[in-house]
Amino acid sequence: AQSVTQPDIHITVSEGASLELRCNYSYGATPYLFWYVQSPGQGLQLLLKYFSGDTLVQGIKGFEAEFKRSQSSFNLRKPSVHWSDAAEYFCAVARGGYQKVTFGTGTKLQVIP
Amino acid sequence: DAGITQSPRHKVTETGTPVTLRCHQTENHRYMYWYRQDPGHGLRLIHYSYGVKDTDKGEVSDGYSVSRSKTEDFLLTLESATSSQTSVYFCAISGTPDGTNEKLFFGSGTQLSVL
Numbered sequence: 042a043q044s045v046t047q048p049d050i051h052i053t054v055s056e057g058a059s060l061e062l063r064c065n066y067s068y069g070a071t072p073y074l075f076w077y078v079q080s081p082g083q084g085l086q087l088l089l090k091y092f093s094g095d096t097l098v099q100g101i102k103g104f105e106a107e108f109k110r111s112q113s114s115f116n117l118r119k120p121s122v123h124w125s126d127a128a129e130y131f132c133a134v135a136r137g138g139y140q141k142v143t144f145g146t147g148t149k150l151q152v153i154p
Numbered sequence: 155d156a157g158i159t160q161s162p163r164h165k166v167t168e169t170g171t172p173v174t175l176r177c178h179q180t181e182n183h184r185y186m187y188w189y190r191q192d193p194g195h196g197l198r199l200i201h202y203s204y205g206v207k208d209t210d211k212g213e214v215s216d217g218y219s220v221s222r223s224k225t226e227d228f229l230l231t232l233e234s235a236t237s238s239q240t241s242v243y244f245c246a247i248s249g250t251p252d253g254t255n256e257k258l259f260f261g262s263g264t265q266l267s268v269l
Contacts, residue, residue: 045196075258084158084244084260085197131196142258143213144196 043068047145062117064132073135074115158261173232177245184249186228190241235268
């Protein structure tokens with residue numbers, strides 16, 4: 042069965058600092074990988090996705106993620122965090138389409154001035 | 155954002171009562187999903203639908219049933235609500251009319267409290 046691990050429950054960064062959120066997955070074949078963001082009281086919004094091809098994926102709001110097969114990782118990065126990035130971030134893995142998507146438990150990002 | 159409306163947005167009910175949550179989409183997407191979100195568990199799939207009257211179970215389907223009689227509506231029913239079903243419920247859709255299935259769009263959620 043596929044699974045996703047987000048080892049950091051909560052992260053605090055200073056505004057303007059760089060950010061990296063970790064995600065490790067378990068899946069036998071090449072997975073479909075996603076990062077979603079959830080603001081308080083809202084649904085989830087897709088930041089970026091990886092299906093195949095270039096392992097460095099660009100997303101919205103200045104985020105990027107790199108697929109590393111050897112490490113079973115799909116870490117999310119942003120070079121300079123803004124206060125509006127404070128939210129909860131979810132990594133997800135799917136095998137061929139959205140019918141079987143498994144979400145991680147999420148990482149809450151706090152941004153301090 | 156995709157046109158997804160969940161109703162009600164908030165509901166408080168008592169243990170043992172039936173509850174129905176509604177998801178309505180205006181996008182003519184093929185697939186519809188119900189998730190629940192709980193602290194420490196992320197989102198977990200309850201049921202999903204791949205067409206009118208075609209549904210299947212997800213990871214945490216016990217105690218829930220669904221129906222999809224029209225493309226635009228997907229109902230989630232708790233036949234006899236329990237306190238363990240207190241959660242935030244999200245509807246999602248995917249599968250555009252032109253056949254692509256690259257994005258999963260979420261509704262704004264329903265906060266359900268079972269007392």
